[in-house]
Amino acid sequence: MSSKSYRVGIVGATGAVGQELIALLQAHALPLAELRPLASARSVGRHIIFGQKKIAVQEATPAAFADLDFAFFGAGTAVTKKLAPEAVSRGCLVIDKSSAYRMDPQVPLVVPEINAEALRSHHGIIASPNCSTAIALMGLYPLHQAFGLKRVVFSTYQSVSGTGADAVAELEAQVQAYTAQQPLPRTVYPYQIFQNLIPHIDSFGADGYTGEESKMRAESRKILGLPDLKVSATCVRVPVVRAHSVAINAEFTRPVSVAAARRAITAFAGAQLIDEPANHAYPTPLAFSRQEQCGVGRIRLDTALDNGLALWVSGDNLWKGAALNAIQTVEKMIALGLPLRA
């Protein structure tokens, strides 16, 4: 095998993140010797389409990783905890989207535009962050670089595709039932999501924060390398199909200005500045669906926090929040000359 062409697995190839990975891999033209779609036994018999090729889905058994260089994991935490060590023990590097290993001190949690240096110290598994965290940091990290982050409040507006394909189907079924004047079906969420809001994502902890909210705190700290950063998040599901948005209020250690903040966002690869209020120019989830960059706008001096800035970020939760960040992680390893193996 050439050193510049890789045998690559995708665990969860038939799921929402897996499908986005396959589509993005074509656009990103990673040098692939083989693409091996892996999934649970019940998906065996299905195929994926990659370019001109139709590729049969294989069962994600430990042996399936034997001759792979690396694998994107887009599965649940239970499957991931079972299979990732098997992959690593067979020399297959794991790029994991699940939360299974994110807070493991042995595992780098990476957003390539922010902490690519952490890629040098992996032990076979590299984790990708929670979707809301990745998107929020596309607005917050350049400001942290410019001004030094001290504390941050996140309020999220998260699309149903963050829950999964079944939730997208549920919102669609509720829209259709509404216009047909039929009772709205509901199995995924505890309440109707069509024309409603659900301030509850992931399970509740003893401190009253949800898992999603706690992840935003812990993962922001780890990615930014600020273990004592003060973070509070409120995570809310909204009736939007795709792309998450975050209202951010942040306090900094150094003096801030809107002009310098806009320059920092403009200079940052992961973000696109959309901030001309007079022209109604600000990010929306519809405009930032299927966009690689996250949109950042509504930048203004925060009138509650000392030395603070308020801003608004919209970004694609299935791309920068998941599949794209994983692919960018591999691209960054190639650029850094790091070996793509466990």
Add this chain to the structure above:
Amino acid sequence: MSSKSYRVGIVGATGAVGQELIALLQAHALPLAELRPLASARSVGRHIIFGQKKIAVQEATPAAFADLDFAFFGAGTAVTKKLAPEAVSRGCLVIDKSSAYRMDPQVPLVVPEINAEALRSHHGIIASPNCSTAIALMGLYPLHQAFGLKRVVFSTYQSVSGTGADAVAELEAQVQAYTAQQPLPRTVYPYQIFQNLIPHIDSFGADGYTGEESKMRAESRKILGLPDLKVSATCVRVPVVRAHSVAINAEFTRPVSVAAARRAITAFAGAQLIDEPANHAYPTPLAFSRQEQCGVGRIRLDTALDNGLALWVSGDNLWKGAALNAIQTVEKMIALGLPLRA
């Protein structure tokens, strides 16, 4: 005329707030000698239904206020600024929902559960707050009483009925067009609102805050009697028909606890505590549409602010955010024995 029965006008009787006022007036059984619906000349010829009665809409001319005790104003600021002084000069007390007079130092800005004492010092006009402000304060004021408010961050999730009946119709038309696979019509909002978010309510100011965001700051300060309160708001339109929600992060001067916060909410007339995460009990806009109390939940220690609390409030923007607050203002004046006249 008996001292306990009133001649009452409703300016903007055919509008969204006017219709809610008429419905609520029946439920609240204010002692009315006459209900006089007033509107622009083009609504003359229409009727409103009040109980068993069909009442013709009259044109809102200065003379129309001549023999009224008080009038609810649910009109735009231009009409209000023209007609309110005419009403007052004829002895008719004005209870105004518009923003025309809210920040006028001569005009009390009242949420009856919070600052009813201000009703004693009016000069013929009493203002009702912005919908988001009124709803947010139903959660925040009891906590201010308990702990002493120091600074607050608001992130809103506002329904389209806050814009008006035309926006409700636009969302409905977009839902219908979507299921019919037709292009989505759009005239009210600058972007599609169906399955989208618009972080822009009211016009933008030079400081980058929208009018809605600035109102939340200025009106919170006036109602709470805290002229230097640090307030930052991000106001976002969401594809919900009715009821606004607000994520609140507040810092206090005295030590806080979740248990004491819950007790304060429970003891407050304007709020209903819905805060049992283990049972998926938290407020949603659907559950708090057409409810007189606002729902307060998700109360937890804020992990970004010192001595802080995070919470979530949902409330009906057309009721507590508009018509109900106006009716409660009149009821409070009756309870305080204040004359209901200019």
